[in-house]
Amino acid sequence: MSEDAKKLVRGLKDISPLFGAPPEEVPVRRSPEVQVLAVSSPDCEGDSLFLNTFFASQIALPEKPCSLVSVLSRHSKGVPRVEASAPERFGDHLRRCALYWDELRDLIETSSGDRSGTLLQSRDIFLDFEYHHLLHFERALCLLDKWVLLLKPDAESLTEGYKMMKVGHALNPQLEFYVAVAGKAEEVKGGMLIGRFSDFVLKQLDVSLGWLGWLDLADPEHHFSSALHVESLSFRPWDPKPSLQKFVLAQWVESLEKKSCPGVFQEACS
Amino acid sequence: MIAAPERVFRQEIFLSIRSSIQELHADKVILEDVNGAPFLFKSKDAQIWARIFYRSMRDYSVEELQEEIRKLWVLMPNDAVLYLFYPELDRQQILKMNGVSDRLSFFEYAGPCATASEKAEIRICKWMPSWVQKTDPLPGGETRLRIAVPSDSFLTVSCLTREEIAGLSELSLDLSRG
Numbered sequence: 297m298s299e300d301a302k303k304l305v306r307g308l309k310d311i312s313p314l315f316g317a318p319p320e321e322v323p324v325r326r327s328p329e330v331q332v333l334a335v336s337s338p339d340c341e342g343d344s345l346f347l348n349t350f351f352a353s354q355i356a357l358p359e360k361p362c363s364l365v366s367v368l369s370r371h372s373k374g375v376p377r378v379e380a381s382a383p384e385r386f387g388d389h390l391r392r393c394a395l396y397w398d399e400l401r402d403l404i405e406t407s408s409g410d411r412s413g414t415l416l417q418s419r420d421i422f423l424d425f426e427y428h429h430l431l432h433f434e435r436a437l438c439l440l441d442k443w444v445l446l447l448k449p450d451a452e453s454l455t456e457g458y459k460m461m462k463v464g465h466a467l468n469p470q471l472e473f474y475v476a477v478a479g480k481a482e483e484v485k486g487g488m489l490i491g492r493f494s495d496f497v498l499k500q501l502d503v504s505l506g507w508l509g510w511l512d513l514a515d516p517e518h519h520f521s522s523a524l525h526v527e528s529l530s531f532r533p534w535d536p537k538p539s540l541q542k543f544v545l546a547q548w549v550e551s552l553e554k555k556s557c558p559g560v561f562q563e564a565c566s
Numbered sequence: 567m568i569a570a571p572e573r574v575f576r577q578e579i580f581l582s583i584r585s586s587i588q589e590l591h592a593d594k595v596i597l598e599d600v601n602g603a604p605f606l607f608k609s610k611d612a613q614i615w616a617r618i619f620y621r622s623m624r625d626y627s628v629e630e631l632q633e634e635i636r637k638l639w640v641l642m643p644n645d646a647v648l649y650l651f652y653p654e655l656d657r658q659q660i661l662k663m664n665g666v667s668d669r670l671s672f673f674e675y676a677g678p679c680a681t682a683s684e685k686a687e688i689r690i691c692k693w694m695p696s697w698v699q700k701t702d703p704l705p706g707g708e709t710r711l712r713i714a715v716p717s718d719s720f721l722t723v724s725c726l727t728r729e730e731i732a733g734l735s736e737l738s739l740d741l742s743r744g
Contacts, residue, residue, distance in 0.1 A: 341690060370592050428690070431590060451738030452657070458734060459724040466723040492740065496733050 329360070329418035329531045330546045332439045336427050337446035338456030339478065340513070348424040349386055350511075351444055354526045356389035360418055363549045364392040367400050367425040367436065382556050383549075392424075393552050397432035403548055404435065404541045419546050420531065427460060437467045439541055442529060444474045446511060449489050453478075458497065465501050473497075474506035474529065481510040481523040573604075576620055580604035582688040583651055583675065587616055606638075615641075615648045622654035623672075628662045635667065651675055661731070 335347040348364055356362035364386060383391040395403070423439060430436060437443075443464055447457040457475070464471050475490060494505045509524040584607050588596045595610040602608070608615045615638060619626075626634075638648060647669045655674040663670075677688035726734070 369589050428590065432592075449741065451734070451741055454737060454741075455726075455734050458730070459726065462726075462730075463724045489741070492737055496737060500730055500733065 328416040328543075328546070329533065330416065330421070330542055331441045331531045332421045332423055332542055332545065333442045333444065333529060334423045334425065334440050335444040335446065336425075336460065337478070338427070338460060339448050339453050340446065341426060341428070344424050344426050347444075347446060348422040349390070349392075350522075351526065351529070352390055352420070352422040353387060354522075354524060355420060355529050356387075358389055360420065360531075361553075362390050362420045362422070364390060364422045364424055365545065365549060366392060366394040367423065367429070368394055368396050369426075369429055369432065370396050370398070383552050391553065393549060397429060397436075400436060401433045404433075404439070404544060416543060416546050417550055418531070419549065421545060421549060430463075434467060437464055437471070438539070439545060440464070440468060440471055441542075442472045442474060444476060444508065444529070446476050446478050448478045454493055458493075458500075461497060461501060461503065465503055472506065473503055474508050476508040476511050476524060478511055478513055480512050480515075576604040579620070579675065579677070579688055580607075580618055582677070583616065583618055586688070586690060587614065587649065612643055613646045615646055616651065617648065618651045620653065623652045623656040623659050624654065626659075628659055631659065631663065635670070639667075645669075647671065649673060 333351070335351045336344065337347060340347060345364075345366060352362050352364055363383070383393040386392050423436065425436060443460075445457045445460060447453045461473050464473065475493070477490065490505070490507050494507070497503055497505055506528050508526060508528070509522070511522050511524060580603050584596055584598075587607075588594075591609065591614055594614060596614070597608060597610055599607060604618065604620075606615070606617050617634070617638065623631075635648065635650075642648065648667075649671050651673045653675060655672055660672055673690055675688045675690055
């Protein structure tokens with residue numbers, strides 16, 4: 297510190313005790329831990345809600361809200377509209393809200409984020425959409441942090457899964473991919489299969505796949521005989537990918553929850 | 567001559583596919599033209615055409631398929647897309663047709679099956695966009711058809727390169743060997 301600067305500091309201390317007092321510790325405002333995930337399968341078109349609900353239930357925790365956001369086509373058959381003002385409870389730790397593709401597009405493209413200064417809650421969001429509906433708004437893939445693909449151990453499923461990865465990687469280069477295999481757990485065969493497939497994807501797309509394990513959809517009575525290792529789907533503080541769009545989506549979910557049950561929300565926040 | 571139950575069956579499939587296309591392209595008006603039923607329908611602006619087959623793709627030769635597509639091309643605007651629906655797709659046929667057009671998509675359907683609403687519905691099982699891979703001129707001066715794929719479509723990037731097709735085929739062979 298130069299002599300002039302030292303004099304200035306001494307002078308300031310003389311005229312006000314404020315400058316002499318040790319600086320108070322300012323509480324660090326941590327960025328909310330928001331991540332957006334999705335589960336898709338080239339072989340289970342129409343089962344997106346089930347798959348996303350299942351995986352969400354695997355990682356949902358009481359201390360961190362987990363939401364399902366279903367993106368619906370306005371002409372979908374047999375899918376009752378969930379009122380945007382009332383998130384639906386799915387079990388103890390999961391809530392589902394829904395919106396149409398055009399609403400999602402408007403939300404993402406026109407919103408400039410919350411300027412109220414209130415901090416968002418940390419949250420995991422599962423974006424539930426049918427893959428072919430991405431034609432409505434392909435940029436929805438840019439919202440995702442992690443994309444889980446449930447593939448069958450056959451050539452067609454792997455090919456279609458690879459195409460989905462290629463699309464996802466092209467639109468969102470930061471997207472992480474995880475693979476689970478549909479069927480009975482066969483550790484050796486599964487390891488070999490996923491090893492080969494993973495090498496291929498790494499070579500072609502320069503993308504590393506996460507391996508989650510097995511899910512036998514033919515065995516609902518035994519919780520689908522799931523042999524999954526979903527720990528890697530949890531939020532990792534060292535690998536955040538903040539994006540305005542993601543926070544806009546989280547903010548939209550939070551505002552719906554606040555509207556539907558403000559008391560519960562306050563309690564959850566406290 | 568087609569038996570009456572078969573006719574009803576086709577009609578159900580046709581209506582259900584048309585309804586699915588309307589769902590996919592909510593911004594378009596899909597026409598209900600009785601003349602085309604149960605084989606062909608299009609959107610009002612003629613940008614989307616759908617041709618429905620009721621037999622496996624394997625029952626047709628590549629030449630037959632190309633001829634069918636060429637006939638429709640005559641009627642279609644240059645930038646229109648054509649969806650082809652089959653009860654069963656044949657990947658090899660689709661690969662052989664690589665180069666015919668970048669505006670084709672092949673769908674495999676299953677059904678119809680009755681739903682809770684008593685309305686028969688089909689299920690789209692597979693979907694394969696058929697785009698030509700960009701290739702270099704072949705030895706001897708022969709060139710393959712080179713079609714520019716619109717760069718703004720997310721479908722564009724799902725097109726596989728020759729190297730990717732080879733890699734996936736190798737993987738498939740390993741799988742089939744067990």
